[in-house]
Structure formats: structure tokens, C-alpha cells
Amino acid sequence: MLSQKEYQETHLQLQHISTPVTSKSQRNLRKHLRNRIKEHDLAMQFPPFEPLPHIPYFINRITTEACLCQVIQAATASLEFTIDTESINIYKQTNQPALMQLQIFLPHNSSFVLLIEMYHLPNENNICFKLIHELFKIVFSQNKQLYIWGSKNELYPFVIFKLFSREHIDFSHPINLQNEFHIFWKQHYPHRSSNSRSSNTSTTDCHCETCLGIGLPWSLQNSVKFELKEYLSKQFTNEDFHIGLDPNLYQLNSNEKRYRQQLSTYASYDCLSMQRIIIQMKHKNFIFNSNSIKHVQHDLFQFSPISSDENDDTYSPIPFNPSSINQFNLVDESRALSIEFLDNNDNSHPPQVNSIVICPTQRLITLSTPTQLSKFNDLDTISSNDDDTPFTNTEIQQSPSTSRISTYLLPIHEQLSEAERRKIHNRSCTIRQRRRYYRHEIIRRNIDGRFTITQIKNILRQLYIPFNVVNISRSNITHKYSLYIGLRNPSKLHVYQYQTRYLFTTEHYNELQSTRPHSRSSSHYNRHRQP
Ligand SMILES: [Zn+2]
Known part of the structure; x- marks a missing residue:
């Protein structure tokens, strides 16, 4: 200011x-x-943009193997990512790619934000380079949903760093959030003529793009301003994003440190603001138009060692060492969601709000108030079980004063009992079949828990929706039910999604109860389609 x-x-x-x-x-x-x-x-x-809880990581030549493995495991389990890039201006030349920001969505609206420093990568032959390569392979794979503000073309200049290829980008289908937001805005704020209202009011309350004077395409700053009513600073656009933002890369004075801190915050806010926009759009029931059919692997969403089993040939899991746990606390000050990082091993870096910490290893997220916990639980955990084994990716131990969520403390082989290993082995035996079943699927969140699998299957049959498998799971945290329908005909996925759009809700259940045993025709479902 x-x-x-x-x-x-x-x-x-x-x-x-x-x-x-x-x-x-x-x-x-x-x-x-x-x-x-x-x-x-x-x-x-406007008040400044407020990010949701996140753990920032610098990815560069000093990032450790263990840290990269942890990030890979999170990326394997996660389904949604935001990605953004920063370039630098070179006098009389085209902009040069410098930094890539990758956000991995984690349960409870938390996330990892990776700042991948292209000018400071490890040597190509280094194991860490290969791990970063592996990370991008996961992120660009078909079952992941990647959001980008604009077209994916901005990713192509980055292929020179050899972390991913043109083909990786070609085959990926990121959601252009800029376009989707435009569609969202038009849907929610169509033009409303002021003529029909009292004519003596000089100001119109129309929020359409034209009346608000919004230049297209939408800038991220404008979307944050109008949708979140917050100020997303853009004052660091085209700054020196190649200088090495990680304060541990070079010996720095306090001014240099502060500048890098500002750039790091700026860069990560691009992803973090996209995340909040996405959440907001989802809350308003916006259906994103993903160009590809989603190939979702639920199995991997459970933080079980299954994922590490499968990837043993590419990297080895990190033994879990409780003494290496760093903590970060969510401190309830005026801003409830500010994050403070406490590094147990190193007191030379005093904790800073939203500070960027080099390579955090396994961490605990400690939530000190019920309000924070409820904010964390805003969205339900995506956990699916089609067997009877309760398996959670997040464990919450409630104590009178604090609720501790241990997230991403990845279970490691050394820690597992014989019985647990056997259970995992059995699970991985069915994993391929299950993946096949769920490759094309519909997910309905927050369905009415009284629906039985049989009822749901019958309704789907009535609607001529061919399915492989139907599964309901209940979140251990929000206690809400989610329905997963594995489909047989992926080409009509969007049709089926539309058909089932308003089904399996409490309203639907009640209606079925009241109409029973009369009309069972599918026609009455159509009424649900009216907004
Ligand atoms: Zn208007």
C-alpha cells in the first residue's frame, strides 16, 4: 500500500x-x-487475500530425497492440483520460464504448495531430479484433475528443464479455471435489467460482467475481488523469480530474505487463491467441464502403503521416525487460519506467519480450537471403502483442549505388524480390478445415508445407466455419505452425471418414501432437475 x-x-x-x-x-x-x-x-x-492452511515447499537442488518422497506420496493420493508459472522479463527478449507453482490438494482444504525453482534444480543424473520428474508424471497422469488459470500453453516453455515432456502436457487435460470462472459468473450473475425495478435509483445492482465493467478474460485478481471480496496483490508480477527464493540456497542479508519471502508468498498465493475460487464454485454447485473423462483411483486416496508398494521400483519409502516430526500450529489470533511453522530441530529460523520453510519432513497439524477444526472439516474426506475395513487417511484423536489431526504421516513398512502387511497385501490383490471398475465414475457427495446399495442400483437400472459397481462410503470426520458409481459406458459419463445430478439426496429419499409404492417410473426424477 x-x-x-x-x-x-x-x-x-x-x-x-x-x-x-x-x-x-x-x-x-x-x-x-x-x-x-x-x-x-x-x-x-478490500481485506488482503487469506489463504487456507498449507505447507509450502521449495523444490530445488537442496531439497532432500525424503522430502520429495513425501511430496510424491501426497501427489499419488491426491486427485486435485492447481498449477501456475512465473516468468522473468529479459530485456528485448521473450519472457523466460523461471518458477512453477504446484499445489497438491489434501483433505480438509489443506494443501502442499510447491515452488519448483527451475534455475536451481539438481543435476539431471541426481536421484532428486528423477524424483521431481516422477512427481510431474503423477500430476500429468489421466486420473488427476489439474486446474490452471488460462490455457495449458503456458506450461510448454518449461519442457526445456526436462522435468516433463511436451507429450505429458499434450496428454493432460487441465481445467482452464479462467474459462470456467467466466461460465460460472455468467450462470450466477446474468444481466438484470434495472428498468423493471425502481427507475429512480441511479446505481444498478446487476453483477453481470458488463455492468461490473470486467475486462475479459477474467484476471485472477478480479475473480478474488468479486467472488471472495479480498485483495490479491499483483505487484510482484514479472519480478526476479529465478534468483532462488529458498532462503537456504544462498547466504542472504535480511533485505534479501524479505524480498524472497515476498516473492514466495506472491507465487504461492496464485495457487492458493485458485483453490479458494474452486471451493467457492463447488459450494455454489458449479459443475466443472473437464475435457477428459475422469479416471479416478479411489484406492490410492487412502493413505495406505499400497501406493508405496506399487511404486517401489521408482522410489523407496521413507522410514517414519517420530523424532523427526516437525509441527506447525494454527494459532488462533485475529486471523484464525494463519499458519505458524515451528521447526523443532532448528531454532535459527524463527517462526513466521505464512513463512516458507525448507523441506518440512513429516509434520503434525495441530488445531487448537474447535472453530479451526470445523474449518478444516469443511469438506468431507474423500475416503472410499468397498470392503468392510475401516481405513482412514486422517486420524483424529480428540482431547479435551486440542484436537490433533495427523495428516500424511505416511505409514511405513517397518512400522507395520505382520497382520497389517497381510491386510495390505490382500488389498493390493484386488486393487487392479477395483481400479478398472472405478475408472469411469460418478461421485455424489453428501447423499442421504438411508439409501441402500440395492435401492441405488435399482434406480440406476430404471434410468438405464449401466454400472460396474456401486459403493457408499461414510466420512469418519464429517459423518457424511458419498456415493461412487463405476460406469460401464464412459462415453456417456456427462449424460449420466446430469441424469443423477439431483438424485440420492434427502429430498429424493423423502420423495421416494411418499410416492411408494405407486409410480416407479423414471419420469418423476425429472422434477429434481429444476433448480
Ligand atoms: Zn448487467
Whole structure:
């Protein structure tokens, strides 16, 4: 934010640019000054953007193997990611790719935010380079949903770093969140003529893109402003994102550290704001148009060693060592969701709000108030069980004062009893078949728990929806039920998704009860389709 004096000076400077603007440098200066004023005005109008709880990681040549393995395991289990990139301006040249931000969605709206520093990668022959390569392979695989603000074209310049290939990008189908947000906005805020209302009000309350004067395509900053009513700073666009943001890469003075901290926060906020926009859109029942059919592997969403079993040939799991647990606390101050990192092993880095910590190893998330816990539990855990074994990816131990969620403390072979190993082995024997069943599927969250599998199957048959398997799971945390329908005809997935859109809710259940045993025709489902 500018001081009053700076603000006035900026305005004066802008007025003194001669018109018409002839030189390129004048044009750039005018653009720069206008941006400064815009940033200032936004900062005055809105509270700063507030990210959800996240753990930041720097990915560069000093990132350890153990750290990368942990990130890979999280990426394997997660289904959703946001991705963004930063470039640097080189005088009289095209922008050069410098930094990639990758966010791995974790349960309870938490996430890992990776800042992948392209100018500081390990040597290509190094195991860590191969692990980063492996990470991208997972992220670009068909069963993952990747969100990007804009087209995936911005990823192509990054192939020069050899962490992924053109083919990886070609075969991926990221959701263009910028487009989707535009569609979302048009759906939720169509133009409303003010003529029908009282004519003497000068201001229209229409929130359509035209009336709000929103330039297309939507900027991320505008979407945060209008949807979240917060200010997402854009003042660091085109800064030196190649200098090494990790404070442990080089010896730095406090100014240098602060600058890197600002750039790191800025870069991670791009992903973190996308995440909040996505959550907001989902809450408003927006259906994302993914270009690809989702190939979802639920099996992997359980933080079981199954995933590490399968990947043994590519990397070895890290033995879990309780003494290496670092903690970060969610401190309930004025901002309930600020994260403070406490590094047990190293007190030379004092905890900072939203500070970027080099390579956290296994951590515990400690939530100290019930409010925080409920915020964390906002969305239900995605846990699916089609066998009877309760298997959770997140364990919560309640104590009178604190609720501790241990997330991503990945179970390791050494720690498992014989019985547990056998259970895992048995599970992995069926994993391929299950994956085949669930490759094309519909997921309905928060269904009415009174529906039985048989009832659901009957309803699907009535609607001529061919399915392989139907499964209901109940979240151990939110106690809500989710329905998974593995489909036989993937080409009609979107049709089936539409058909089942309003089914299996409490309203649907009650309606079935009241109409029973009369009409069983599928026609009455159509009524649910009306919003
Ligand atoms: Zn309008």
C-alpha cells in the first residue's frame, strides 16, 4: 500500500505523461503507474487475500530425497492440483520460464504448495531430479484433475528443464479455471435489467460482467475481488523469480530474505487463491467441464502403503521416525487460519506467519480450537471403502483442549505388524480390478445415508445407466455419505452425471418414501432437475 504522499505523487506523475503517448517507455511507465494506483485502491477497499492452511515447499537442488518422497506420496493420493508459472522479463527478449507453482490438494482444504525453482534444480543424473520428474508424471497422469488459470500453453516453455515432456502436457487435460470462472459468473450473475425495478435509483445492482465493467478474460485478481471480496496483490508480477527464493540456497542479508519471502508468498498465493475460487464454485454447485473423462483411483486416496508398494521400483519409502516430526500450529489470533511453522530441530529460523520453510519432513497439524477444526472439516474426506475395513487417511484423536489431526504421516513398512502387511497385501490383490471398475465414475457427495446399495442400483437400472459397481462410503470426520458409481459406458459419463445430478439426496429419499409404492417410473426424477 502506498503512503498518502506516494499516492498523490503517482497520480501527478501519471498526469504529467504527455499525451498522446508516443514512446514505448512512456507507455510502459503509464501502465506501471496505473497498476500502482489500482493496487493501492484495491488494498484500501478490500481485506488482503487469506489463504487456507498449507505447507509450502521449495523444490530445488537442496531439497532432500525424503522430502520429495513425501511430496510424491501426497501427489499419488491426491486427485486435485492447481498449477501456475512465473516468468522473468529479459530485456528485448521473450519472457523466460523461471518458477512453477504446484499445489497438491489434501483433505480438509489443506494443501502442499510447491515452488519448483527451475534455475536451481539438481543435476539431471541426481536421484532428486528423477524424483521431481516422477512427481510431474503423477500430476500429468489421466486420473488427476489439474486446474490452471488460462490455457495449458503456458506450461510448454518449461519442457526445456526436462522435468516433463511436451507429450505429458499434450496428454493432460487441465481445467482452464479462467474459462470456467467466466461460465460460472455468467450462470450466477446474468444481466438484470434495472428498468423493471425502481427507475429512480441511479446505481444498478446487476453483477453481470458488463455492468461490473470486467475486462475479459477474467484476471485472477478480479475473480478474488468479486467472488471472495479480498485483495490479491499483483505487484510482484514479472519480478526476479529465478534468483532462488529458498532462503537456504544462498547466504542472504535480511533485505534479501524479505524480498524472497515476498516473492514466495506472491507465487504461492496464485495457487492458493485458485483453490479458494474452486471451493467457492463447488459450494455454489458449479459443475466443472473437464475435457477428459475422469479416471479416478479411489484406492490410492487412502493413505495406505499400497501406493508405496506399487511404486517401489521408482522410489523407496521413507522410514517414519517420530523424532523427526516437525509441527506447525494454527494459532488462533485475529486471523484464525494463519499458519505458524515451528521447526523443532532448528531454532535459527524463527517462526513466521505464512513463512516458507525448507523441506518440512513429516509434520503434525495441530488445531487448537474447535472453530479451526470445523474449518478444516469443511469438506468431507474423500475416503472410499468397498470392503468392510475401516481405513482412514486422517486420524483424529480428540482431547479435551486440542484436537490433533495427523495428516500424511505416511505409514511405513517397518512400522507395520505382520497382520497389517497381510491386510495390505490382500488389498493390493484386488486393487487392479477395483481400479478398472472405478475408472469411469460418478461421485455424489453428501447423499442421504438411508439409501441402500440395492435401492441405488435399482434406480440406476430404471434410468438405464449401466454400472460396474456401486459403493457408499461414510466420512469418519464429517459423518457424511458419498456415493461412487463405476460406469460401464464412459462415453456417456456427462449424460449420466446430469441424469443423477439431483438424485440420492434427502429430498429424493423423502420423495421416494411418499410416492411408494405407486409410480416407479423414471419420469418423476425429472422434477429434481429444476433448480
Ligand atoms: Zn448487467
